[in-house]
Amino acid sequence: MAKTIDILCIHGLGNHTDGTWEGRWETAVREAFPIPADSELKFSFLNYDRIFQETDLSFLETMRALAKLGWSGISSPFRSKRGLFSGVTDRIRWTAGYVVAWCADEEFKARTRKLMLTEIAKRKPDIILAHSLGSLLSYDAFAHDDAKAPAVSKVLKKAVYVTFGSQLNNPFVLRNLTNGRIGVLEVDFWHHLYNRHDDVFTRPIVNIGADNFRQTLTPFDIEGIADHDATEYLGHPQTVADVWMPYASLMGESRRTIKAVRGITGRREKEQKALLVGINDYPNASDRLDGCVNDVFTMSELLQRGGMPASSIRTCLDGRATAQGILERLGWLLDDPREGDELVFYYSGHGARYPEYGANGEPDHFVETLVPWDFDWSEATSIADKQIYELYSQLPYECRLVMIFDCCNSGGIHKNGGARIRGISPPDDVRHRELKWDTKTNTWVQRDFERINAEFTSDKEVFNKFFSANGATERLGRSSMLRGLSEKQYEALKKKEPDKTRGAYLPVIIEACRADQYSYEYRHGVTSHGAFTFNLAKILRDRKRISFEDLVSQTKAELADLKFDQEPCILGPREIVKSNVPWMG
Incomplete structure (x- = not known):
């Protein structure tokens, strides 16, 4: 028939x-x-x-x-x-x-x-x-x-x-x-x-x-x-x-x-994978750092101590850490995700923030970005949220992605005779986008950018974590431009279709400093490290069990003892932030 x-x-x-x-x-x-x-x-x-x-x-x-x-x-x-x-x-x-x-x-x-x-x-x-x-x-x-x-x-x-x-x-x-x-x-x-x-x-x-x-x-x-x-x-x-x-x-x-x-058989054994990026040798001599490659080896050691196979860890260093090189390896890290997978993306290098043009052809918001080896202040050479959200925003909720950034995104200037800052400031032509001439004071002042999503939440602390204190910044790893619901809309949707209220996937994001601070390098004897990474690693080596939240809190205390003016931050789903770090020795 x-x-x-x-x-x-x-x-x-x-x-x-x-x-x-x-x-x-x-x-x-x-x-x-x-x-x-x-x-x-x-x-x-x-x-x-x-x-x-x-x-x-x-x-x-x-x-x-x-x-x-x-x-x-x-x-x-x-x-x-x-x-x-x-x-x-x-x-x-x-x-x-x-x-x-x-x-x-x-x-x-x-x-x-x-x-x-x-x-x-x-x-x-x-x-x-x-x-x-x-x-x-x-x-x-x-x-x-x-x-x-x-x-x-x-x-x-x-x-x-x-x-x-x-x-x-x-x-x-x-x-x-x-x-x-x-x-x-x-x-x-x-x-x-x-x-x-x-x-x-x-x-x-x-x-x-x-x-x-x-x-x-x-x-x-x-x-x-x-x-x-x-x-x-x-x-x-x-x-x-x-x-x-x-x-x-x-x-x-x-x-x-x-x-x-x-040949799709359904559920497989959970995987552990990590991508570790470190850049010391930037093309511009004044931008070069000392401790980023050391940080990568430190993180690889910690992950392997915690049971992650060496074959599951990839590194991307210096001249190989171009925008394309990092994105290709991120594709490997996040490919074919499944429930229970443990994924880590670690970055040690410069960060930056720059004003970007919006749909009306005028600068109207800021973008946080990592600074790849070939970064030239263009979108094509950035690792900003818009470059990577497609890779992580649809991950299964039961998959755990931890993103750790030892850099700052507010820009910075190297301090002569002091600790190096892991951030670079935009050149004047890019900086001009965020300025306007004030005829009353005869000075250059900051433009007033409108908040990206002013009704996102009334909780100021939460809002700042997603859009920065200025309310007009696409922050890295947040899928902030996909989060369009206001509090009122969220509550209405929660009653009608509760399954849709969780929205885009949110990783655990651990940052070396607040959005308005700098991330510094630390010289341990004759060996350079990121101050944040050095202290985070010290705690992970000493503790047999610790939550993500406590890890960040204790790292903050260690940095304060060393007189570093930087406060690590953490953002992520509450139940994961309060859970224990899975990759510990």
Whole structure:
């Protein structure tokens, strides 16, 4: 008896009323999908254009949306701000407008959600293909409590879901649609196809730690906006290898899933891994430090004393610690996370803070950054939160990531005859962004940057930990730009959908000093170390059991005894901060 595979296709934004997209998609899938001779494909198509055609957007609204989506969408160091608005087609502009309008309108989302779930229950697809905005609409529907209705959930649990050309992990969408976190869907398997050349605000999705999720890289670079074309995704050789061929191989084996064919066995033994970065030998002689490489070896010793295998520890030192070098190794550290994993990222070197341009083309906030060996005060050579949030913000909550920074981010000047400061100040042309001329006093004064998220919390201490005392700083390791809920919205969501209130993953972050202080080097006899790292290591060697919170508190006391004006800080989930350090001898 012939096996029929029902495929539901959900288009992206644009006028699809002429029906030409349907034939193109069907042809692309039929050519790529090697089904057995005794099977057949049945296609159905979901068109939601009529809902969006009822919403009129002005040119000004679409340009504002372009700024919101486009600016957040170029947070990768591999994309350039230059030319963001040049050559923008109407299709791209209106895509931005409708994505932003839909994210902000609960009634809008409710209408599309109802349409999606009704069609799923009616058509009972085996495979769901969702392109561009269609991936947002379908994800929102499948992740909602309404999808738990038996008529829907029964279908989804057996369905393969394929998203492509998707804006789902665009920071603006992630913040406003999913509270900073992409949830695990109750589907048989979710494939996310990502083309790095697709400029229609798309983003990769990594490290969500779900056994039924896999991202497939499908690079193609075609002149114009064809890099966003659905049929190019569907017929890509890697899509054939990762999606169509595994599915075809399961035909007639009803009790097996895509996970089985891929060799995904589910839970594995927990892993311990560490990436340790130290930079002494900066290109500029005046920026060079003495103790950072020593700090790396100290941390490696401590971790190995605590039972972490030497083979699980990678170091990145001096000239190899470029921005690209650090990011590549962070990719290794955070790859394929699972519950119970213990991960450590340690950095010893310079830190910095600089004013950055916002969506309106004017400087409007500060960015904290580590200072790689090749740092030149540009986004491409920074290790700021926007460079790494994609790697850690979706980690499973049960995975433990500890980030330790022995640097300062407020800038600094080396003190002649005294301890070196682990921070550098911006050159005057960069510093000029944060200044304005005050005609009343005839002096240069600081610009007043607006708070990034003034309603985040009324707790001043907590707010400062996420956005600094000025309220306008993207702090490292916080995923601060994904945390869009105000206290009022948080409480409302907690009552309605409590599972969504936790938001983006928060590591345990241990810093050598406050945001307004300096981190110093310490000379122990003739050997240089970071003052913070030296004292932290001394405590870890002496104590058999200590919590993260007490470790930082005792390190603070040790530094005070040595007359260092720096106070280590800690931020992280309360239950982890109060738990014992797992890697102790």
